[in-house]
Amino acid sequence: MMAEKQTPIYDIARSQGAAFVDIGGWLVVDAFGGEQKSIPAMTRDVALLDRSARAKVLVDGAAASAVVERAWDVPHLAVNGGAVHAQGAVYRLRHDRYFLSAPPGLEATLESTTARAMRQEDGLLTITDVTHGQAELWLLGPAAAELLSRLCGLDFHPASFPNLTARESSVAKTAQLVIRCDAARQRAYAIVGARSLGAYLWQTIIEAAHDLNLLLCGEALLLALESSKERDAGS
């Protein structure tokens, strides 16, 4: 029997009709069914995705900034700022803490590339793979900010919370990292927090969206949306 990894939403998603695909050894929601027809709705309203399988690494230490910049060739970031690179994205959470994010299965790459950039004079630096420990739920679409503002006191106006912003805050009474990570030319927010609270947060978001057209969706729809956007851009 091959060892397979499950996200904290796996059981709920299965009970909600999800079909799964293997990405990086994880069982990831591919689709909840009938979503292809939902692309127009998704671009109007808001979609909820479980992206907990994404690679997540914390880098702690006084020299975290220098090491991350060297490792990933990203500009110097202010606290709460972020930048994308070829493998994923980096976010500066504190002066001495970075959060690295990448598609599923790349956590070892995140760790090793960062570790290779360390120099003797950098002092103590701790690189921790927290992929398994954190749920990552995405809200995507025009109503994503409104839905999130029902659960979180941060100001999500683009002027205050532009793309690639990352802030730690309370979401639905739990500690979470909220990241603006637009995708497929849609406003998107990743909510990253304790794995054990993932199922609670998933259900709470669904309840909070009681009067919004919330679409549960998987990676397939996101891919479809991205490719339709690319087609739009090309035509």
Place this chain on the structure above:
Amino acid sequence: MTEAVSADKMRRAAPAGQLIDHERSFIFTFDGKPVTAHPGDTIGSALARAGVQILSRSFKYHRPRGLRCCAGHCPNCLVQVGDEPNVRACLRAAQQDMVVEAQNAWPSLRRDALSLTALGDRFLPVGFYYKTFIRPRALWPAYEWVLRHAAGLGRVNADTAPATYDKQYLHADVAVVGGGPAGLSAALAAAQQGARVLLFDENGELGGHTRYKEIDRTAFGRDWGLEINDMQSPIPNLDIYTNTTVLGYYPHNYLAAVRGNRLFKIRAASVVVATGAYEQPLLFANNDLPGIMLGSGVQRLLHLYGVLPGSTAVVVTVNDDGWQVAHDLWRAGATVSAVVDLRSAAPTSQAAAFKEALEGAGARVFLDSTIVAAAGKGAVQEAIIAARGVRGGPTDGGSTRLPCDLIAVSGGWAAANELLYEAGAQIAYHESQGEFLPHALPPGIYAAGRVTGSHSLQSQIKEGREAGSAAAAYCATGKVQENFAHAGERREESAPSVEQDAHHSAIVTDGNGYENVRQGKRFVCFCEDVTDKDVRTAIAEGYRSIELLKRYSTISMGPCQGKMCSVNAILLCAHANGWSVAETGTTTARPPAKPVSLGVLAGQQMEPVKVTPVHDWHRQHGARMMVAGIWLRPEHYGDPTAEVQAVRQRVGLIDVSTLGKFRLTGPDAPQLLERLYVNRWQKLSPGRVRYGLMCNDEGVVLDDGVTACLEPQEYYMTTTSSGAEAVYEWIQWWAQSGWGDGVHVTPVSDVYAAFNLAGPQSRAVLSRLTPDDLSNDHFPYMHVRQMQIAGVPCRVLRIGFTGELSYEIHCPAGYGQFLWEALLEAGADHGISPFGVEAQRILRLEKAHIIVGQDTDALSDPFAAGLAWAVKLDKPAFLGRRSLARVSEQGPALRLAGFKMENGAPPPAEGLQIVQPEGDGALQIIGHVTSSRYSPTLQEAIGLCWLPAAMVVDGQPFTIRLDDGRLVQARVHEGAFYDPKGEKLRT
């Protein structure tokens, strides 16, 4: 001769109402009778159109009450809609098939038996609840029963299905409260300057009083926003929230607002308060009769809903507004039989034109006159007016009785300044205006429009623009513009205006001495049924200060929160005391400014709950889940005794993913461990595991767990499940206070799932899934190994809480369910059983292991808890050392001890007292039971308890007092009950 006006003559062709779709209609019921309504109607407007005059009964005397303000500012229209009590009929949109019922009336609204209380009003004087129903004491239950049934408004149905409520956070540079001319102008001006603006208005449309007053819209240009309701495209930077009531102002420009079932929490850099003003009633006998309305209420019905509330009207006014009301009524088809102006001079400008038109239509005009009383049975039938005398009351020259079915009262305005009070504005009484107006505003707070006493449209728009610009500038610069620092200073003081004088006199006259007038109650507070006589009585009894008067009389403490009575109460109080209004002062405004349901305040139900990676498996396999702190854990899978036996005899598997887990890295990690724990750490070598006991700086046991040394500079610490977050905060506190150099502490509790495989056959089961050597020589007790189990990378600690050979397996959480199932499958031949928290509690009790927080409390030190062996007082500074050194010298007064029940008695409940009989037969409490269970292994009841240290001697008998008072015997048992030498777990 008095001529009563019958109800059926009252209705006539209604003017068009701007909100009403006359083309369509539907039916709802009021007290079981069908009522026709149109889209756009409120319950109140539809009832008024249908000729229903009585909507409610008053709180104390159960007097009939009808529409008064049509704006949510009075208590008169509270009704029950379905299961929802205290709905304001004048605000709630009518809906098809809605079931509306009158409340506070029995058996019916028209004939309410409790209205007989008015006959006994002598026995219900002001403050009666402080004076009556006290003696004889024995009768209090009966009084209480009656009072509880008579008191309160509406009916709560506890079986109502919960509604959906939620909250939303909003942010702005400028929040504007009030969408009238001033608020609209402010919002537009601020938005035009680039500020992010939120505009809130409690009505469905913007425009404030311009919605129901005829104004010359072209005179003011387009840029103040009156056309905003018709605008198709959004205004950049401006978000508008209609039907949204701002309930309160909290520090740092935090506003709470409600729309439907949603509570908004709003943060703004600056706030413009443009909340307008409340029109005020006047005092006269029977001033609460249905058919007596505020002038603005009449205008709302006419212009918004197309309802003419009466056919024959008398209008009483202290200002020019009343003349417009009278003119509107006449134009809508009513007969205006008289306009009574309390001012002596004839009105000027536009009001003069109204007067001319009204006189031309046959209306009688009474200047320098007042209304003395209203009369009528169930509704107003006549107004009694008289000329004003020297003190403002009527002269002795007699009164005039005017038949009517509507009395419209324009009694002046009171600024809606609650939010300004809450924001810390200085509010002062302006003699010239006769209003309490903002005098000085805190930085970032602005006021505009009627709330500052500006009653002309031009000045409202101008003030709004200025306030909006200043608020936007404040956001940009953080500086207060000079001319907005003190709103009130721009106002010139002058002698009281004629309007003010008129309003004053109408309130303070004592109402006696009119010819031909049968006296009636003159209500100051309609919500609480407090009359002017009550106010005078209270003041005579010594409640002279306005704050005391409020509390004693309950004036201004009703559903309208004083909007209809505060000002009049202050005027009366000032007059009765012989004080000026400024000397009298005001009461304190507190949120919420408008009633709000508890459901709205509660919002969406959110109770965070943590589950382990194996949660779904537990549920699917019959686990009874229990709440353990924030976690859901399996208590047992049906038979905890069988689970204990499986662990003792074969092998069991428990999910301990809930344990706190931390990664400590860096050269100074051992030093931090030394300081955090009372035992020694420096010599813990890679591959070893050690139990750690953590105390606070007072030497009280805080937490315990094990820490494994993985590499020279890497440690893996576990804590109790419930203590994980507190321990992390504790470590951070000390790390950031100077002990954190050279060490990083990273919480990884959720990164790893953890299972304990326990029992004599655990090694055999585990060896099926890993090629690693698990023998005692290669992997002894209190050691840690990295190994692949079923292909999953795991960290395995050879430790256990159960006293059996055990492996605590930590794996990446995503593999949790896979590994759990793999272990159970591998153990199937060995009779493996999952076990839950209950079995674990029994197993650990058999080993006399403590649970921190259950067997210890906020006073327990390690010496008392039997953990003295862990305390190394000879090592350098660690948390709790000073206190523990002292305790070790003195010795503990109480000690935690094991016990067995005597004579086959069942386990006593946890928490029961341990007692010692004294000579006189009394029982002295000497300790208590902390843990107790029946041990399936020992086949007897065992436990842990706190006892005087001197009694902790093996075999010492003691007495436990059961809940029912019976005394049972137990004996101290020293050491573990099971495998006291600990041989099994070292096997």
